[in-house]
Amino acid sequence: MGAEQEAGVIGTKGEFMRPLLRNVSAAIALLGSALWAAPPAEAQAQGQAWDIAKAAAPFKGTQLNVIFLDRPGYRAIIKLLPEFEKQTGIKVNYEIVPYENTREKEVLNFNSQGDLSIALVDLVWIGEFAENGWIVPINKLSGDPAITDPNLNLKGFFPLLLDAFGSWGGTTYGLPFDNYSGLLFYNKCMLKDAGFDKPPATWDELARTYAPKLTDPAKKQYGYALQSLRGETQSADSFMRMLWPAGGSLLDKSFRSNLGGKDSQAGLQFRQNLMKYMPPGVVSWDHAEAVNALAQKQVAMITEWSAFYSTLTDPKTSKLGDCLGVAPEPAGTAGRLPALGGFSLAVASQAPEKEQKAAWIFIQWATSEAIAKPYVQAGGVSGRMAVYDDPAVKTAYQFVDPMVASWQKGVPEFRPRFPAWPAVSEIVAEFGSKMMLGEVTTEQGAKEIGTRMEAILQKEGYYDGKKKLIQ
Amino acid sequence: MPRVGRLLHGAGLLAVFAVTIFPFYWMVSSSFKTQTDLLASPPVWLFTPTLANYAEVFADQKVVGAIVNSLIVAVFSTGLAVVLGTPAAFALARYEFRGKSDLWFWFISNRFISPIVLALPIYLVAQNIGLLDTHLVLILVYITFILPIVVWICTDQFRSIPRDLEEAARLEGASQFDIFWRIYLPLGVPGIAVSAIFGFIFSWNELLYALVLTRRAVQTAPVVATSFMSGYELPWGKIMATGTVIVLPVTIFALLVSRHMVRGLTMGATK
Amino acid sequence: MSTARPRPFYTGYGRLTPLWFLAPAVLVLLVIGIYPTLFAVVTSLRRYNLTRSRDGFPFVGFANYQQVLGDPTFWETLGRTAKFFLCVMPFEVALGLGVALLLHQPGFRGLRALARVSLVVPLATTYAVVGLLGRLIFNRDFGIANSLIGLFGVPSFDWLGNSAGAFAAICVMDVWQWTPFCALIFLSGLSMVPVEIEEAARLETASKTALLRHVQLPYLLPGLTAMLILRSADVLKLFDVVFTMTRGGPGAATELISVYIQRVGFRVFDLGTASAQALLLLVITIILARVYIRFFYREIE
Structure with a gap:
């Protein structure tokens, strides 16, 4: 020290x-x-x-x-x-x-x-x-x-x-x-119309009770949107956001991939299931598109960075007005672990x-x-x-x-902060979005990420004791 | 029949114009929209225009400065490339010497290599000799990209100029330089104009080197346009307004040289 | 330039004359270009990671090349780039030729001038802005592309949200931006056809195709070669548009080779590998260029 x-x-x-x-x-x-x-x-x-x-x-x-x-x-x-x-x-x-x-x-x-x-x-x-x-x-x-x-x-x-x-x-x-900090921004009015007077406290609640009631594809209304554009948005905002609350993680204690683990898979599978309630095409959405979907009342809930508050309250950029609600991100089975x-x-x-x-x-x-x-x-x-x-x-x-x-x-270490992250992030982004598109299953994707990530970490010297395992 | 042909010709020209200009029109009209109009679904065609985006762009001193920087860099790099490239093209078009086609090919191949790997060495050199964040470094780098185009297009252009003009001049005692200067340059103007436009546009829009090699003093227009893209928020209106402002000078430049792009000039001279 | 002095009694040219005309351009290119290129060659033989600069940059022989050649992503992105080129190039050449012929045909002076100048606009739009414009145009909800296809009764389509759509969208933007380039080059080729020949031919035949094939084509071929070579080189370097529009996604649907090299070179900062990749591309480009020249480039004489 x-x-x-x-x-x-x-x-x-x-x-x-x-x-x-x-x-x-x-x-x-x-x-x-x-x-x-x-x-x-x-x-x-x-x-x-x-x-x-x-x-x-x-x-x-x-x-x-x-x-x-x-x-x-x-x-x-x-x-x-x-x-x-x-x-x-x-x-x-x-x-x-x-x-x-x-x-x-x-x-x-x-x-x-x-x-x-x-x-x-x-x-x-x-x-x-x-x-x-x-x-x-x-x-x-x-x-x-x-x-x-x-x-x-x-x-x-x-x-x-x-x-x-x-x-x-x-x-x-x-x-x-x-x-x-990641926050849950939501449309109070839409929630109220659907019979909810408070935002979901857990991801499970969001997916089971809230989202189905708030989604009506025929009217182009969706319960939730998750920005997932390939890049840091996919790896941090989308992939990791669903991984941690379910108790999963990218790496285990010895820095091997933990994505194949039960909890990690549960998190990734949860994201796949939740896509029913998301607008099609969220894989091409960056922050701007997600924020806008909420601001234009096309989506009832998003999880976004705190700094978007001003965009969502500004009448020039948002139709929400008093309907805007802000809450902490929902908790998962492993507790509340919002994006950081x-x-x-x-x-x-x-x-x-x-x-x-x-x-x-x-x-x-x-x-x-x-x-x-x-x-x-x-x-x-x-x-x-x-x-x-x-x-x-x-x-x-x-x-x-x-x-x-x-x-x-x-x-x-919501996202590992070690020097290898930029390289790892690219891989997570590629296969994370392939999972969402259904081009690979969550298991296959986890495997692909795991092999490639471990090859990088091997090169970095994490597996032969050359480097301390800190993230 | 000719009337139908004429009609088709006109309609075709209109279609060319419409399709070419449409995305540009969309950019311009977007630059006059409020964010709410911009993001309205379905998109709106009629709206109350706002100048707010332009006000924001011009309040940002950077944009004006960037346009000036881009102008300096584009004019000098294109100008120098033409000055250096046309004599070379003349030599390649008119003389016979060993290794000519290899030399020609070498000129062209300067455009082939990916800028991503050259950016680092150029950055290091520029840093060492104190050229970072200057107009000069961009001008020099861009010359290497514009020269191949100038050499290429002008070589072709010069080759198509009838030899008998040259013979006549030589009989009158003109030197090689005279021939180049008095015959080839004026007759090669369409090619020079086309290559100058491409060169100008290239340096006007180049982003990768400009991002790496400049800081605050010499930011070029594309660098400023992309600086609004924080990866986080997209102020569409502001970006589209900047985009519009950036396209205008090139369009003006094109207007200025466009009359040279017509064959009329060659026609008159040949007679 | 010493040849600048008039030499009244001089008729032919000396052995050194070409040199005087060529020297300035050659020297400038050598001075500016040679060091960075050599640097890239040397770098490709080293382990050269800027974010591990404390470990030094040792020579590793051809290890980087080996790694690149055995890297499936490199070949995938290269294949995708080839596919992209094959998708856009025929459109750009065909449309470009059509536009050039329309502009070359006499009549409608004002309209022609207008259309000709408008061609510069797509070329002049900053590439990064083209990418953003693409995102605005092809947006599923507020994009104009869907409204336009809606006019023809085609249902709304989520362009950027699926692999095929995103690939098509970057193709459309590229065709929009680069068809004018081809048109302008063809146009300058057409303008080189000697007027007498063209007029004589017009009198002889009413067929436009015959005119094109027998009279104009020889003047267009050099331009076509130029186009193919420059566009191949550019497509292999295409970055800004794709990056701002799709960032290579969704999945890997639009990850072209340059997006991949940028990722290796400027995200991972593994410049050794990135240099090896770029130099391999350079070799590919040179081979391609040689092939084009062999097949299309004939001197007009």
Whole structure:
């Protein structure tokens, strides 16, 4: 376990110790990052407001380079950016790149000692970026009180998010920045007309009671839609979403394929059966199409990322109006295991020391508790717990409660976060969509994925003890 | 009979026009729709147009800048490729020398290799000599793709120019360069125009290299158009508006050179 | 260029004259092109994974080639690409020729000019946007394709949601985008037919087919060769449209070879294997090009 130092920074900040935090899994997740003896200066600084201008003074005029996406969380921070630049004199140059090209750009940049000073890390890239040494563990920087926010308070993040988005092998590298949880969005009015006054609590209920009543192909009405376009959408949003709640998983303890197992097969078979109640052609649907089907009242329920809330409430893009309902994803036989996704920001190792420090200041600012509320109000979704206790935030955003509920428990390895994931994801996507099309059975598909995935993992050295089995 | 033929001719031309333009029309009309109209099922033909998408596109400074960048890159890469390619095509069309057909083939084959594998070495070189995110690097790379087309089309074009014109000029004492400059270039204009259009369009639309080799300063139009595709939301209206804005300059360019694409010019000169 | 100076008493040409005309283009191509190509060749002989750069890039001989040749997905995607080419090319050539003849025929000056300029539009539409446009047009619910076939009484069809439909949809978009390319090349070929010959032939025969076969065809063949070669090379590289439209799916229905190479090269970042794949494709393209030239390319003299 790497030397960790946050304990001192976070210390005994009772006011942030929400009951949720006492959650056992959270404590375990954070244990790894709680062993650092804090320098006394930091302990004293606690509770004081951070003089960010003073901290940034030595870095005035530093230019930071980062890649952003064209999504609400980034638009929100861009809105707030001028304030940061004014206060600190640090300039943040962001380049907006389509998601599909983000990793490619970053990998090329890191391989050629390019100019990126901050890495935008998708949850599934953390293993790859960390193992290649492209990103700096935060304890390298957070030990320096001159550049560290006394209110950094790592415990104020949802433990699941900090663990899943920001940490690898027990070391924390990034701070959760753009955060998503899978949620059940539904059309209250349609459910009501069909005689339901609340959303389904379990997948079983959704498939047995709700979906049949809400589906009428003759009227082009469908109970449920699952975006399943080949690509990360298929492997993450569709395949994994059905695998975990049924008790299945991609890998077993020894990293062999677990897809042939009873529970995994049950999950995949469940997805096949559920397709009766889905619009034909969901295999070609990406998020946009699924969200739109709900917004246009063609579908009664979808499971989508929390960030689509704004699309679904906007009268320009949605006909739902007051009919929109938001709930946590249904639970499966193995409990509620909603899809988990999001991005953290980490300092890039290739940056010169001065730039690294300035980058650290920026990352802390962008994910700080102080900025959480304006960030949420500007359209972002903060990973800080405190902000969601704010009554103003709670009442304004219907998705907050179910989202907070979803983040209480989850599997960080919902999609394995090891470096082999991009290769594995491609295979899952190919055969996952072939299963849905009926081109292969779930057993055959599981077998195909298993053989190919194990060949990749073999090459990676997971089976001959060369590499630790972490995902 | 001729009247029927004429009618068919007209109808055919109209059909060509309609089919070619329809998806474009659909893009343009979509760019004036609100998201609700865009996603209406069945699709709507009549709707109240909105300029909101364009407002959004132009509020984004990037788009205008990107068009300018694309213009610079496309004009220079096409121009240079024509300057370099036409003399080569002239040599290939008019001279006899050893290895001629192999050389010709080598020119053409520069277009064959998949850009995916060349992107990395080019990126590394560009990074080393500080050319990343400059117009120059894109211009240089695109030249290698446009040159083959120019050489190819112009070689064919030059070959079809009657030799007796050249003989006459030579008797009057013209140098080889004069022959190239005064006879072949003007008579080869249709071919040059066609190859220039293809070259221009190629560099205008190229995405892979542009994505890899540029950052903020020199984003080209396709890069910006695709930056709205977050893999997550699809602002159809905005994308279609950007698409429309991107197609316009090429269409204007095509209009400018299109008169050269007619045979009239060759006809007049031959007489 | 030294030949730029007028040489009044010079009649023939010296041995070096071609060189002066060729040198600039050759030099530029060599300088820009040679390093990346050599790099790709060397890379194909190494284990070269950018996301494992800490393990170094050792030479592995022909292991990458062996792996590619034994990789069923490579052959499947290659076969699918061939099928795609065979589906679109006949349409593009036939329609292109038809359009070119229509545009070449005298009469309707304004309409002809309009149609000719409109040909540039599909070519000029950014490929990635064409793919998105395809998704909009072929959408099952709000797509215009279904409304249009509905006019002819054909029931709504879920184009992108099943294998055959998605494949057909990318074919349609490709034919739309590239028929104009063929038409323009044919048109410039037609414009090279010397006017006297064409007019004499028109007087001799009323048959359009005879005119086409005996007078115009020789001028069209070089263009046809160019088309076949360039389109083969382009289809083997076709990426943006397919990726934005279907991402290679559903299943593997539209996974063409370039989509696969992109996946190996820029998703898995196994550039050693991707380079080997691309170089094998290069060899295939060169062979194809040689075959086309052999069969179609004759000098007009």
